[in-house]
Amino acid sequence: MSNPTEPTPPSSAPVVPRPQVPHRDLLQLTVLPDEAELRADIVRLRAENNAVILAHNYQRPEVQGIADFVGDSLGLSRMAARTDADVIVFAGVHFMAETAAILNPEKTVLLPDLRAGCSLADTVTAQGIRDWKAKNPGGLVVTYVNTTADVKAVSDYCCTSGNAVQIVQSLPEGVPILFAPDRFLAAHVIRETGRQMDVWDGACHVHEAIRPEDVQGQQAAYPDAELLIHPECGCSSRILSAIPDLQLYSTEGMIGRAKTSAAQEFIVVTETGMVTRLEHDVPDKTFIPVSRTACCEYMKMITLENIRDSLLNLQPRVTVPEDIRAQALKPIERMLAIG
Numbered sequence: 001m002s003n004p005t006e007p008t009p010p011s012s013a014p015v016v017p018r019p020q021v022p023h024r025d026l027l028q029l030t031v032l033p034d035e036a037e038l039r040a041d042i043v044r045l046r047a048e049n050n051a052v053i054l055a056h057n058y059q060r061p062e063v064q065g066i067a068d069f070v071g072d073s074l075g076l077s078r079m080a081a082r083t084d085a086d087v088i089v090f091a092g093v094h095f096m097a098e099t100a101a102i103l104n105p106e107k108t109v110l111l112p113d114l115r116a117g118c119s120l121a122d123t124v125t126a127q128g129i130r131d132w133k134a135k136n137p138g139g140l141v142v143t144y145v146n147t148t149a150d151v152k153a154v155s156d157y158c159c160t161s162g163n164a165v166q167i168v169q170s171l172p173e174g175v176p177i178l179f180a181p182d183r184f185l186a187a188h189v190i191r192e193t194g195r196q197m198d199v200w201d202g203a204c205h206v207h208e209a210i211r212p213e214d215v216q217g218q219q220a221a222y223p224d225a226e227l228l229i230h231p232e233c234g235c236s237s238r239i240l241s242a243i244p245d246l247q248l249y250s251t252e253g254m255i256g257r258a259k260t261s262a263a264q265e266f267i268v269v270t271e272t273g274m275v276t277r278l279e280h281d282v283p284d285k286t287f288i289p290v291s292r293t294a295c296c297e298y299m300k301m302i303t304l305e306n307i308r309d310s311l312l313n314l315q316p317r318v319t320v321p322e323d324i325r326a327q328a329l330k331p332i333e334r335m336l337a338i339g
């Protein structure tokens, strides 16, 4: 017989406390607004703030869908230079928002997620360029637009994949050319111009990871498809050694080629977001990504939610100190003047 003064032994059945608040609150979940609601908020806030949304070709489909302008780095730089909006929301990565801030010191430039960086831009620093110049006196530094404002400030010319060949062709003969930071784009420029260049050893992790085997696998699956290869891709040199007369295309160049080519199917050898842009601009043709993993996690950090929040709070802002801005403006303006 049990003693009534002794505590009752624990039951083997688990004791489940009755929740004091709904489970959703315990997990701190909130119901997401639907996309139509988000889009309506963005449209309203954009008008209230006299804002423009500029989106890179590698952005998510729904972000490209809400943007005022979708394009490559060069097109976005041009739009940033000519917009009369008071606020620029940059649906892209940090160096692109910096470029917009360099061109528009009087405007508010927003990057909806400040973590949106670029592995290629991170391969080079301003001090690295200064040291390189010191070892190559008289050399002209051409840097890809995928660089920080600090790096642009110590460069002579900027370029994008769309005009790198034209920029290098415009430089005087016999002058050493220092090209940074993308070694795959540099190889393309050397092939196209015949100019010798000293090349920085940088690459984008997304484009570098695209292998010739990825391209060949898609060619086997889609034998009638034409190749659209971006010059930043790690596969480009090996593919070109097999098909020497193959053209490489900047992202804007891909649009033009897809429109004019007789082909109906294309294998898109760059970041997967480009497929969205091509499907929008050339709706009667089929575009196949080279690989599902050719995806830039930095670009995909921009969402409808953080675009809405950035317009609501006018944060986070990207600014460039005036002394750096004034220096960085020169190579950008030279680029915009040439091509």
Ligand code: SF4
Binding pocket: 058, 093, 117, 118, 119, 120, 121, 146, 204, 205, 206, 207, 271, 296, 297, 298, 299
């Ligand atoms: S795709 Fe590569 S180059 Fe473009 S933003 Fe992403 S990391 Fe940078």
